[in-house]
Amino acid sequence: MSYNDDFIQDHAGILGPAALMVALILTGLFINPLNVPLPSFFQVHDRKKLRNKSKAYNPPKSLKYKNFLVLVNPNAGAGMGKLTYTEVIKPMLDKAKMGHEVVFTEGPGHASQVCREVAEGSRGPCDCVISASGDGMLHECLNGLLANVGADDKLPPLAVVPVGSGNGVADSLYGRKCGPHVALEKIISGKPSDVDVMAMTYPNKPELGVIYDLHFFCWAVFSDHDFLTENTLRWIGPMLKMVLAPAIVIARMTWYSGVLDFAPVEVDKDLKKHYKDPKSWPESPDDKTMRRCDDWFWCMAAGNLKEAGGDLAATPHVRQDEGAVDILMVTKSRGWVSRFRGLMIFLQAENGEHTDFDDVQIVKCNRFRLKPGRSRFRNSPGHLQLSGQEQENGEVVVEVRSGMMRVMK
Numbered sequence: 115m116s117y118n119d120d121f122i123q124d125h126a127g128i129l130g131p132a133a134l135m136v137a138l139i140l141t142g143l144f145i146n147p148l149n150v151p152l153p154s155f156f157q158v159h160d161r162k163k164l165r166n167k168s169k170a171y172n173p174p175k176s177l178k179y180k181n182f183l184v185l186v187n188p189n190a191g192a193g194m195g196k197l198t199y200t201e202v203i204k205p206m207l208d209k210a211k212m213g214h215e216v217v218f219t220e221g222p223g224h225a226s227q228v229c230r231e232v233a234e235g236s237r238g239p240c241d242c243v244i245s246a247s248g249d250g251m252l253h254e255c256l257n258g259l260l261a262n263v264g265a266d267d268k269l270p271p272l273a274v275v276p277v278g279s280g281n282g283v284a285d286s287l288y289g290r291k292c293g294p295h296v297a298l299e300k301i302i303s304g305k306p307s308d309v310d311v312m313a314m315t316y317p318n319k320p321e322l323g324v325i326y327d328l329h330f331f332c333w334a335v336f337s338d339h340d341f342l343t344e345n346t347l348r349w350i351g352p353m354l355k356m357v358l359a360p361a362i363v364i365a366r367m368t369w370y371s372g373v374l375d376f377a378p379v380e381v382d383k384d385l386k387k388h389y390k391d392p393k394s395w396p397e398s399p400d401d402k403t404m405r406r407c408d409d410w411f412w413c414m415a416a417g418n419l420k421e422a423g424g425d426l427a428a429t430p431h432v433r434q435d436e437g438a439v440d441i442l443m444v445t446k447s448r449g450w451v452s453r454f455r456g457l458m459i460f461l462q463a464e465n466g467e468h469t470d471f472d473d474v475q476i477v478k479c480n481r482f483r484l485k486p487g488r489s490r491f492r493n494s495p496g497h498l499q500l501s502g503q504e505q506e507n508g509e510v511v512v513e514v515r516s517g518m519m520r521v522m523k
């Protein structure tokens with residue numbers, strides 16, 4: 115037996131864990147394949163990559179907007195908010211000679227408070243509010259800006275630099291998986307464009323006021339999915355949870371009873387083939403301008419932008435400024451959808467091709483009312499969400515406010 119063999123035998127108990135530790139550190143430093151949140155010490159590899167790309171940025175000569183407010187969620191996604199600010203946002207804005215104020219948010223509610231101050235004019239001039247975050251904090255910024263808005267108030271446009279786990283707004287505005295450099299480049303040289311806003315109220319709980327969203331309303335399968343990614347599976351990191359969550363919701367295949375009334379609007383001729391004829395549903399007994407879908411739902415969502423996040427083009431034909439949203443439904447009246455079929459719908463939604471399935475129904479509307487019921491076997495009320503943010507569950511009315519906000523793109 116050689117000296118090496120003796121050494122291995124004597125230290126067998128410690129060598130295994132030590133090797134594992136070294137492997138983990140190397141993985142964290144150089145690869146991080148699961149994209150798990152890492153302490154800043156481990157982010158050397160990401161820092162270099164981001165810095166080099168920022169160095170290559172060549173800003174246009176004359177730029178109209180000068181004062182940006184940057185809100186950074188340091189805990190969004192893989193915890194890359196601060197790093198993205200120091201290695202991408204600050205250097206690129208400096209290169210473009212744009213002034214900016216930065217705020218690192220300290221927790222939920224902070225971004226909305228700052229945006230409220232912006233809307234009230236108590237924070238100085240602001241040409242654009244950039245949320246370096248996922249969809250959730252952008253939703254907060256929108257609600258802060260619109261909290262006390264008057265009809266003539268001129269609000270700064272919103273923009274988002276994607277650092278979250280769900281980046282559906284950035285995917286829709288700047289291109290899927292665009293990354294922070296591409297998004298910021300488009301923001302810096304972009305111009306404001308109108309975007310519709312969904313205004314949600316609770317008819318039985320007026321004290322909850324109005325909650326706004328410019329992206330995605332969901333109930334049933336999408337909100338079950340987002341509840342898993344935001345809560346139960348948050349600790350395993352952004353990449354793994356995005357793989358596990360769809361697998362879990364498809365395995366469970368939960369159906370919810372509910373009553374949906376929607377006010378249909380005309381669809382462009384060339385897009386009609388992707389939409390269901392609203393006359394397939396009866397008039398609502400409560401409102402003759404609406405159609406009623408009283409059914410079991412596996413899926414019910416309303417999208418104002420094409421991308422829901424997580425590489426799903428859930429409502430691929432909607433436009434951000436048409437004064438309407440697209441409702442996506444899978445209901446029992448077209449037959450109970452099997453798990454395999456559910457999986458196919460998820461897979462096809464990656465390219466937005468699910469809208470051509472017979473059991474997927476898409477309608478365009480400018481107002482809807484949802485009375486969510488309970489799930490079929492577990493009697494669970496499910497979840498209501500706006501941009502992945504959990505909302506109080508109950509009967510809701512959603513109205514589309516045409517061009518109520520602007521986004522920089």
Ligand SMILES: Nc1ncnc2c1ncn2[C@@H]1O[C@H](COP(=O)(O)OP(=O)(O)OP(=O)(O)O)[C@@H](O)[C@H]1O
Binds near residue numbers: 220249
């Ligand atoms: N410093 C902070 N610490 C913890 N949570 C924060 C902080 N700042 C903001 N938040 C909250 O975190 C939530 C999620 O934010 P965000 O969308 O930026 O991240 P995310 O990880 O991508 O989440 P999502 O899964 O919604 O995409 C929001 O509700 C926001 O208010």
